[in-house]
Amino acid sequence: MPRTKAKRRVPVTAIKGRFAYKEAPVPLPPIHISGQEKVAIDTSALGSVALGKMGKTSADTRRRINHFHVLIKQYSKLEAKKRICDGGDSEHISAIDREIDRVSREMAEMGGLDWYQKASLLGQCKQRGGDTSRWLVPKLRELGVDKRQAGPRLRLLDVGALSCMNYAKERKWIDVTPIDLNSQEPGVHQQDFLDIVIGSESAQSKAGYNQQTDEELDDKVDLFNTPFDVVCLSLVVNFIGDPSRRGDMLKQAACVLANDGLLFLVLPLSCVCNSRYLDDDRLQQINQHLGFTELYKHHTAKLAHYLYRLDKGKYRDGTSNSKVTAKGSAPQFKKRLLFSEPGRNNFSIVV
Known part of the structure; x- marks a missing residue:
């Protein structure tokens, strides 16, 4: 057959x-x-x-x-x-x-x-690159902030957080406030980073809060009532298409951080190694202008990691809100051609 x-x-x-x-x-x-x-x-x-x-x-x-x-x-x-x-x-x-x-x-x-x-x-899973917070935590330990004397935990603002569990293992000494424009988890607060104003009176007067319940309002006011010790901008600055708004993100970090606070910045490596308008030196000049001192820098095959400390006394744009700065002063670091070789991208930051 x-x-x-x-x-x-x-x-x-x-x-x-x-x-x-x-x-x-x-x-x-x-x-x-x-x-x-x-x-x-x-x-x-x-x-x-x-x-x-x-x-x-x-x-x-x-x-x-x-x-x-x-x-x-x-x-x-x-x-x-x-x-x-x-x-x-x-x-x-x-x-x-x-x-x-x-x-x-x-x-x-x-x-x-x-x-x-x-x-x-x-992309945060180990098979696709991992979680950038795994680089930050050892650096915070090196700085000794995990062994601070008795007092409140380290206040960390995780901007563009995809998960509220990134710092779960460090919850004994890190108090995380994860925010995102379009929250994917109940533990991530839906909030625009550029809309944050430190201080309860300013927070209560902001548009959008008047339609929330008193309980929800009290919760948000508590989140943004005092400055943060650490602000994480991991792969969020490059998501914004406008170079001036990227600069506003860095200004806003200086506004919401406490004195001696830390800024954790992560960019795709191509933003600083293959751009016509930005490299490590230019980025350092911009952040120094805003009062940041570079503590650590690390490049991988795909990402550029930076950790800065803020000196409020050196913050030359020192206002309480980056939107005021954006409208009230001319850029100090305009878009300037640094490299003219073909094949480079046009990523830039204007401050």
């Missing part, structure tokens, strides 16, 4: 690696770029949305994350053009609006900020 040809089995990994398109049951949340208005995205016209596509490999996931960064930069540039043209040629403004809508829709089709954060959270 002749043998029938067996059907070829498709590997399970191949099935999991395919694009999983399905109808979006609810509209995607608006994309919120730090320091800018929320972008309302109408997803009703979209036939389907790619939800949860993390990538078959770490390289594929990284490629998609990088493309999302490109879209964020395009959006920021278009918003800047629109502000410049405000009150000008209506046809030109309409063309900019159409481009903004196109970029916003593409970000929505990728899954929006929610997808980006889930992909980045996946």
Whole structure:
């Protein structure tokens, strides 16, 4: 009896690696770029949305994350053009609006900020690069802050936190306040870093708090009532497309830190080693201008780690809110060409 040809089995990994398109049951949340208005995205016209596509490999996931960064930069540039043209040629403004809508829709089709954060959270696992807090904790121990005399625990503000468990093993001496624009966990507070004002009276007067319950308000006021001992900006400054807003992030760190407080900054290595406008020396000059002294620097194959100490007396922009500084003074460190070789990127920080 002749043998029938067996059907070829498709590997399970191949099935999991395919694009999983399905109808979006609810509209995607608006994309919120730090320091800018929320972008309302109408997803009703979209036939389907790619939800949860993390990538078959770490390289594929990284490629998609990088493309999302490109879209964020395009959006920021278009918003800047629109502000410049405000009150000008209506046809030109309409063309900019159409481009903004196109970029916003593409970000929505990728899954929006929610997808980006889930992909980045996946990148925290050991198989995909690890958690940058694992570099910071040994440095804090070297500085002896884990052996402080009896008193309150070290207050640490984790900006852009994807998980509230990053410092769980150090909870005996570190009091963590994790915040993010689009919280992925109940333990991560939904908060824009640039909106934080230290001091309960200022915090209560801020827009948005008036619609919260007294219990929720008291909780947030307690979180931001006193300066922090450590601020972590791990892979969040590079997420912002506007160089001036990146500078505002560093200014805001100086505003919310206590004197002698520590700033932990992590950037993709390409931002300081392959940029036309920024390198380690330029970054150090910017941070020295803001009152920071570099304590540690470490480069890996993909990331650049920095730990700085703040001297409030050297903070030359010393205001209580970085937004006031951004509007009230001219940049001290403008976008300046440092390297002209082909193949470099355009990452920069303006302060």
